[in-house]
Amino acid sequence: MEDTFSPRIAATLVHRTGEGTSAHEVADIVVALCQDTERALTPIIGPVGVGALYQHSLHLAKVAYPWIDIIPTRPATAADFSVFHTLLAQQTAETALAGGKEVLEAFFRLLVSLIGFSLSEQLLAAVWTDPAPDTSAQDVVP
Known part of the structure; x- marks a missing residue:
């Protein structure tokens, strides 16, 4: 089955970031x-489930990005x-x-496997739904 989360993650990140983003x-x-x-997931798998998936995603992403070195001090109770x-x-x-893309991709691969x-x-x-464009700054023509 094709991994459609990777392109979605990349497209979302590209859409939300731009030239000169710090x-x-x-x-x-x-x-x-x-x-x-x-x-989105807490009502389905609970905060502990989300926290566990997140911690494992960090662990997997650390292989490619060693600076993602977050060692939990206790078992996941929430992310x-x-x-x-x-x-x-x-x-x-x-x-x-x-690095952020790697963690998100690892998270979604784990979720799909479960x-x-x-x-x-x-x-x-x-x-992955883009928020509605902000029209509050536009002039409203009567």
């Missing part, structure tokens, strides 16, 4: 995607993205983007 901004974007994923955000923000923007592709796709469809 590493801190990349960290904000990647963590926001993690939080969106957490909100905590604060240390990951800090690590991303300390990298170059390009490295942060690549609950299947179709259900994963259904549960996470909202994560």
Whole structure:
């Protein structure tokens, strides 16, 4: 079965970042995607399940990006993205983007291996939906 999450992750990250995006901004974007994923999955697999998948994803991504060295001090009770955000923000923007993409891809591969592709796709469809454009700054013509 084709991995359609990788292109979606890449497209979402490219769409949300732009020329001159700082590493801190990349960290904000990647963590926001993690939080969106957490909100979508917590009702289904619970906060402990999301936390466990997240911790394992960090462990898998560490192979390609050794700076993703987050050793949990206790078993997962919920996902905590604060240390990951800090690590991303300390990298170059390009490295942060690549590392964030690696963690997200690892997370989705794990999820698919547990609950299947179709259900994963259904549960996470909202994560990949672009928000509506902001029209508040546009002039309204009467």
